Amino acid sequence: MVLFLVSILTLLVLITVIKLHPFLALLITAIGIGVADGMSLSAIQLTITKGIGDTIGPLILVLGCGVMLGSILTETGATQRISSGLIKIFGKKYANVAIVITSLVVGIALFYNAxxxxxxxxxxxxxxxxxxxxxxxxxxxxxxxxxxxxFLPPHPGPTTIAVIFNAPIGKTLLYGLIVAMPTLGVVGLIFPKFLKHIPANPPKGLFDSKDLPEEKLPGFGISFLTALCPVILMTLSVIFNNKSDFSPSIIHFFQFVGDAGNAMLISVLFSILTLGILQKNKISLLMNYAGSGLQAIASILLIIAAGGAMKEIFATTGIDKTIVGYLKDLPVSPLILGWLIATVIRIAIGSATIAGLTAAGIVAPMLQVSHVSPELMVLSIGAGSLMCSHLNDTGFWMFKEYVGLSIKDTFRSWTMMESLIGLLGIIFILILSVFVS
Known part of the structure; x- marks a missing residue:
């Protein structure tokens, strides 16, 4: 526990006082944690390499092709067309409502990063x-x-935990939506109003918007279809993956095209057709747009990779297990205990998915002798797994670097958002538990 607190303090000092680049600060802190824990230098090196590979490996296609797609959508005016359409429907006053609804629809189909x-x-x-x-x-x-x-299946965390607890996926999804709606009302619509004063300084060259004449914009339908191409591909993958009526070759095909990285790659190629060839834009011009976007995220990729290294070091030292040992026998409701254990593991190692799955394994024996709804236990652990995102979470760094915030302002916005979701989530779950046996 002391090692964990010292490491977080050290990282803050390196970044905010000494002004080291976060990439260097994360790597130095990770090495320091390993040395302090008694790991050999070779073990530290292997752990850091594994953490970088495990983190950046699955993300490189998603982030790389994703920013290429985003740059093409932005520079060709497709996002301008979509934005204008949403503004016409919701108006400037309710722009955040448009974003929340769009994000909820996309979020059900896609993993967070995608x-x-x-x-x-x-x-x-x-x-x-x-x-x-x-x-x-x-x-x-x-x-x-x-x-x-x-909270919501088919995301891997809640889905896997539901399987561990033998909780019906459909009922878990229904209860998850009941908890999600009021939570989003507060965190997605009310909380952002208190953040207007936080200055943002996103990387130069990243989705630099410019107003194109109306006649040069692509149509709303083709713009929307191109932007949602990854969502469509991944949704088809989920549908076909859950159907046994199709031949294995068809299922494997949709599994391939629905993989997050492959879906992004296919979507980039699709955008070249819809926003390039069909709009009479040169492919070389689109690639210039895409290349400028790739340059803008180089620093983001390095920071995410280093964050993965520190997360792996934390997991290897077993800090989370030490802390959880103190919590298992607390005389509290199983729902609160599951939430608390997931919260502690999340704080210790950063990954929401790992925090949820680890907490599920610890809580599972208690669930067998309690009268708690397994669906609500899935949700309580999911709420805890979102709590207190900080320096060892790659999502923290992705948000910080894309928006261009200081460490302090990232805590005030991103960390506060995640914690509010976790706190409001467990409150609404406890209220729902009064009506659910």
């Missing part, structure tokens, strides 16, 4: 068109993605 990459260009464009502060609108976008990631 959803973030798909939607962030749209947010940048809407901010530019309406002259709105960036931070509140990105929070309105991120909140539904986090809620779906923590």
């Amino acid at each position: 959803g973030f990459i798909v939607l962030i260009p749209l947010v940048f464009t809407m901010v530019h068109q309406l002259d709105l502060p960036l931070t509140p609108l990105v929070i309105s976008m991120a909140a539904p993605l986090s809620v779906t990631h923590g």
Whole structure:
């Protein structure tokens, strides 16, 4: 526990006082944790390499192709067309409502990282068109993605925990939506209003919006279809994966095209057709747009990779197990205990999915002798797994770098958002438990 607190303090000092780049600060802190815990230098090196590989490996296609798609959508005016359409429907006053609804729909189909990459260009464009502060609108976008990631099947965390607890997926989804709606009302619509004063300084060249003449914009339908291409592919993958009526070759095909990275790659190629060839834009011009986007996220990728290294070091040292040992026998409701254990593991190692699955394994024996609804236990652990995101969570760094915030302002916006989702989530779950046996 002392090692954990010292490491977090050290990281804060390196970044905020000494002004080291977060990439270097994260790596130095990770090495220091390993040395202090008595790990050999070779073990530290292997652990850091594994953490970087496990983190950046699954993300490189999603982030790389995602930013290429976003840049093409932005520079060709597709996001401007979509943004104008949403503004006509909801108006400037309710722009955050438009973003929350869009993000919720996308978030049910996509994992958090993929959803973030798909939607962030749209947010940048809407901010530019309406002259709105960036931070509140990105929070309105991120909140539904986090809620779906923590509460709703078919996301891997809640789905796997539901299987562990023998909780029906359909009922878990229904209860999850009941908890999600009021939570999003507060965190997605009310909380962002308190963040208007937080300055944002996103990377130069990242989705730099410009107003194109109306006659040069692609149609709304083709723009919307291109932007949602990854969502469609991944949704088809889920549908076909859950159907046994089709041949294995068809199922495997849709599993391939529905993989997050492959879906992004296919969507980039689709955008070249719809926003390039069909709009009489040169492919070389689109690639220039895409290349500028890739340059803008180089630093983001390095920071996420280093964050993965520190997360792996934390997991290897077993800090989470030490802390959980003190909590298992607390005389509290199983729902609160599951939430608390997931919260502690989340704080210790950063990953929401790992926090949820680890907490589920610890709580499972208690569930067998209690009268708690297994569906609500899934949700309580999901709520805890979202709590207190901080420096060892790659999502923290992704949000910080895309929006261009200081460490302090990332805590005030992102960390507060995640914690509010977790706190309101467990409150609404406890209220729901009064009516659910």
